[in-house]
Amino acid sequence: MTNPIADMEKAEVILLTGTNTTENHPVIAAYIKRAVQFKGTKLIVVDPRRIKMAAFAEQWLRPYPGTDVAWLNGLMHVIIKENLHDKEFIANRCEDFEALAKSVEAFTPEYVQNLTGIPAQDLIQAARLYAGAKVASIVYCMGITQHVSGTDNVKALANLAMLCGHLGVEGGGVNPLRGQNNVQGACDMGGLPNVFTGYQPVTDGANVKKMEEAWQVTGLSTKVGLTVTEMIPKAHSGEIKALYIVGENPLISDADVNHVEKSIAHLDFLVVQDIFMTETAQMAHVVLPSLCFAEKDGTFSNTERKVQRIRKAVDGPGSAKTDWEIICAISRKMGYAMNYASSREIFEEIARVTPSYGGITYERIEHEGLHWPCPTKDHPGTKILHTAQFTRGKGKFHAIAFVPPAEKTDAEYPLILTTGRVLYHYHTGTMTRKSEGLNERAPECFIEMAKADAEKYGVKAGAVATIASRRGEIKAKVKISETAVAGTVFLPFHFVEASANKLTNAALDPISKIPEFKVCAVKVLA
Amino acid sequence: MNKPNIIVINGQEYLFTPGETILTVARRNNVDIPTLCHMKNATPTGACRMCVVEVQGARSLMAACTVPAGPNMVVRTESELIAKARRMIIELMLTSGNHEDCLVCPATGDCRLQELAYKYQIKAGRFPKTKSRYDLEAVNPFIIRNFSKCLACGRCVQACNEVQVNTAIDFGYRGARTKIITKGDRTLKDSDCVFCGECIQVCPVGALIPKDAYKKARICDTKSVRSTCTYCGVGCQVNLHVKNNEVQHITGRGDAAPNFGSLCVKGRFGFDFIAAKERLKTPLIKENGAFREASWDEAIGLVAERLSAIKAKHGADSLGVLTSARISNEENYVVQKFARAVLKTNNVDHCARL
Numbered sequence A: 001m002t003n004p005i006a007d008m009e010k011a012e013v014i015l016l017t018g019t020n021t022t023e024n025h026p027v028i029a030a031y032i033k034r035a036v037q038f039k040g041t042k043l044i045v046v047d048p049r050r051i052k053m054a055a056f057a058e059q060w061l062r063p064y065p066g067t068d069v070a071w072l073n074g075l076m077h078v079i080i081k082e083n084l085h086d087k088e089f090i091a092n093r094c095e096d097f098e099a100l101a102k103s104v105e106a107f108t109p110e111y112v113q114n115l116t117g118i119p120a121q122d123l124i125q126a127a128r129l130y131a132g133a134k135v136a137s138i139v140y141c142m143g144i145t146q147h148v149s150g151t152d153n154v155k156a157l158a159n160l161a162m163l164c165g166h167l168g169v170e171g172g173g174v175n176p177l178r179g180q181n182n183v184q185g186a187c188d189m190g191g192l193p194n195v196f197t198g199y200q201p202v203t204d205g206a207n208v209k210k211m212e213e214a215w216q217v218t219g220l221s222t223k224v225g226l227t228v229t230e231m232i233p234k235a236h237s238g239e240i241k242a243l244y245i246v247g248e249n250p251l252i253s254d255a256d257v258n259h260v261e262k263s264i265a266h267l268d269f270l271v272v273q274d275i276f277m278t279e280t281a282q283m284a285h286v287v288l289p290s291l292c293f294a295e296k297d298g299t300f301s302n303t304e305r306k307v308q309r310i311r312k313a314v315d316g317p318g319s320a321k322t323d324w325e326i327i328c329a330i331s332r333k334m335g336y337a338m339n340y341a342s343s344r345e346i347f348e349e350i351a352r353v354t355p356s357y358g359g360i361t362y363e364r365i366e367h368e369g370l371h372w373p374c375p376t377k378d379h380p381g382t383k384i385l386h387t388a389q390f391t392r393g394k395g396k397f398h399a400i401a402f403v404p405p406a407e408k409t410d411a412e413y414p415l416i417l418t419t420g421r422v423l424y425h426y427h428t429g430t431m432t433r434k435s436e437g438l439n440e441r442a443p444e445c446f447i448e449m450a451k452a453d454a455e456k457y458g459v460k461a462g463a464v465a466t467i468a469s470r471r472g473e474i475k476a477k478v479k480i481s482e483t484a485v486a487g488t489v490f491l492p493f494h495f496v497e498a499s500a501n502k503l504t505n506a507a508l509d510p511i512s513k514i515p516e517f518k519v520c521a522v523k524v525l526a
Numbered sequence B: 001m002n003k004p005n006i007i008v009i010n011g012q013e014y015l016f017t018p019g020e021t022i023l024t025v026a027r028r029n030n031v032d033i034p035t036l037c038h039m040k041n042a043t044p045t046g047a048c049r050m051c052v053v054e055v056q057g058a059r060s061l062m063a064a065c066t067v068p069a070g071p072n073m074v075v076r077t078e079s080e081l082i083a084k085a086r087r088m089i090i091e092l093m094l095t096s097g098n099h100e101d102c103l104v105c106p107a108t109g110d111c112r113l114q115e116l117a118y119k120y121q122i123k124a125g126r127f128p129k130t131k132s133r134y135d136l137e138a139v140n141p142f143i144i145r146n147f148s149k150c151l152a153c154g155r156c157v158q159a160c161n162e163v164q165v166n167t168a169i170d171f172g173y174r175g176a177r178t179k180i181i182t183k184g185d186r187t188l189k190d191s192d193c194v195f196c197g198e199c200i201q202v203c204p205v206g207a208l209i210p211k212d213a214y215k216k217a218r219i220c221d222t223k224s225v226r227s228t229c230t231y232c233g234v235g236c237q238v239n240l241h242v243k244n245n246e247v248q249h250i251t252g253r254g255d256a257a258p259n260f261g262s263l264c265v266k267g268r269f270g271f272d273f274i275a276a277k278e279r280l281k282t283p284l285i286k287e288n289g290a291f292r293e294a295s296w297d298e299a300i301g302l303v304a305e306r307l308s309a310i311k312a313k314h315g316a317d318s319l320g321v322l323t324s325a326r327i328s329n330e331e332n333y334v335v336q337k338f339a340r341a342v343l344k345t346n347n348v349d350h351c352a353r354l
Helices: A003-012 A026-038 A054-058 A068-081 A086-095 A097-104 A109-116 A120-132 A152-165 A183-188 A205-215 A227-236 A257-265 A323-333 A341-353 A434-439 A449-455 B022-028 B079-094 B114-121 B154-164 B196-201 B265-269 B297-316 B329-343
Strands: A013-017 A044-047 A060-061 A136-140 A173-177 A243-247 A270-273 A286-289 A298-301 A304-312 A415-420 A446-449 A464-469 A471-482 A488-492 A503-508 A520-525 B005-007 B012-015 B051-057 B074-076 B144-145 B169-172 B181-183 B207-208 B223-228 B236-244 B246-252 B284-287 B290-293 B317-321
Touching: A003 A026, A003 A136, A013 A026, A013 A120, A026 A044, A026 A054, A060 A120, A068 A097, A068 A120, A068 A152, A068 B236, A086 A152, A086 A449, A109 A120, A109 B079, A136 A152, A152 A173, A183 A298, A183 B051, A183 B329, A205 A341, A205 B329, A227 A257, A227 B317, A243 B297, A270 B297, A286 B297, A298 A341, A298 B329, A323 B297, A323 B329, A341 B329, A434 B265, A446 A449, A449 A471, B005 B022, B012 B022, B051 B079, B079 B114, B144 B236, B154 B169, B154 B196, B196 B207, B196 B246, B246 B265, B284 B297, B297 B317, B317 B329
Parallel strands: A013 A044, A013 A136, A044 A060, A136 A173, A243 A270, A243 B317, A270 A286, A415 A488, A446 A471, B005 B074
Antiparallel strands: A286 B284, A298 A304, A415 A520, A446 A488, A464 A471, A464 A520, B005 B012, B051 B074, B144 B207, B169 B181, B223 B236, B236 B246, B284 B290
């Protein structure tokens, strides 16, 4: 997030898109609901489903799934046409405005209505609302990123925020809500194929030299590595021979899991390090037991870039060890002396090699966390990004073309499937499905459908239906819901026995390599 | 010329901003006024009257939580009259419903009424006890509603409507029949309740308690460890309440951003997994299609040997490492360092894309 969570109550307008906030980030949803209810904030929800947040919205715009660039370009078309853009901000802080203006010229409200189904008048009203606000925040989640056009969608959101000068100010910003406790931290720590910690590119010789010195090694690879969504297919084709998987369950979480399973079966060697015998761990040659958050010291970095402590509260089961102790032991066995006495010692090393974490110490975050970038010991941390300039200097407008979803509906697969989580479960269910109470509230998979679709395809509420895509099929109970709009159905992906990801399309965004979980074509049979 | 806004509390002058209540000014200046129904960041209701103070010139005692500070207002927060009123309020609370079973109440040690009764040394008994009109409700997996302990202070109503904005509960029936109800007075499980448990956290007595409270240690008997929730990316600050090497309860840290005490159903109640019997306890090695237990030495030796052999035969880029959005920064750092410095590949990624 460019802005802290607390800023949400300071926005005049919030544009919420591709986030089912009450289910996935309930505490942030509460901030937004309070803002609307008590602070006069106006909420625009853009989502293919009539999610709970829509009830709090001034406007709910309903695009066809996978048409985000179209409505975003449409908003910008209206804003420029009506002269509502922030000329001063654009002149001082941005570049390539002309390219943007030209690229959105064709996106008239009528054209956008054709592409997205959003009535032209609603689009115009939303454009005026967002651009007319003194400060407005954009909040989004995987509904924006999990498309073949995910990177484009995010760039279009950034364009919109820059166009209206809603960046670098309290209550504004472009704010992705991160879905996992430490997904921000995993990225910050260089758990990515192209960067070391703090997003220092592995292709930059100076970074490589710095790390070689810090780690006392030579010969670090300067070649960008593979993403998870590339490694799995390459396991199938034989280029990847061994995988070491820590705390992940791709057999449930990845798109087109039937193919994932075949790919993983091809590996010569698979190590899984986890707290439970997950579906993925069952395929491993070696399984190593690790400790959960309550059993170790360390830090997580949350969605607002705040580095916060976790502390050991209980001893773990059996001989399970922390993930870092296990990795260090293997490193030593492989001839590299990786030795740390504590998580604190590791954090000190992180701070030494990572400029944005340079000023953070366990002492400083003993009571409350710090937002990175925090380069020096006396730096207060950075709650709001881009206040004076952008990371690259000027904010660059990108001309973004509309690319439709990879898969289309047809006579055989007439419905669009979108997937996500429900409030009572978390990701692949490994943890939450161990809870009796959570299981009682959400015991099984369901397919959420509009009444009209249920009637059209002859399925009844509560009955078990078969849902099939071009890649697989599952069975789930029919739930007729006002949340669904005819033509689009929804499945949660938590449930192994009815795994939604047997159906999803593994087509990737060309840059982010994120699969298009949010759009695929399915049929529903009684 | 504008006169500075000054209020006199217990003989001391304090500055205030118009609109601030007497209670806010007093608390900011470390003047203790006891409260029960008051909740920071919610509309004051003045329901319990514990915070009564003397305001010079007023005809009766005033509730400090609702009365705005005024220029040159003279306030006393302790006097014989005030103490008498507070004692009476506590005594009446103690007789409304069942408040004599502290020995077996899960809220003991974490109960505002108990604290106040102790502070003012009040025992019930002078007035006849009023019986609760409503039966205990426990037909949901997370929350017990024990109406016999409810003081109708309204904190849960405020938590639900003003903090979490789930609008699942409100006052119903009113007067002597007051009950905190859902829409249509249904049970929580059939209401708009999403079991965030904010109501439990703010309940000043034992009227709202976790479903498993009787099977777990009381909060007052646990050690509290500050941590960060392990579910989504919001990073809610939590207290893990520990006894006998087990996490007994999780509550939100009221004093810390971003959640200031709030949590969701997963964060507050979904921690059975920590002590689940299915947890992996020992390294496992697959042999002839089945896992067998192994020592750490053997397992680590095998992993090191196999990875080294595959690297030697097929090159470093035939190896891949998936680190995790679920583990700590320190662990992620070590995992990517392992991939880069030991295996010598940049094939390291995690589930951010999924």
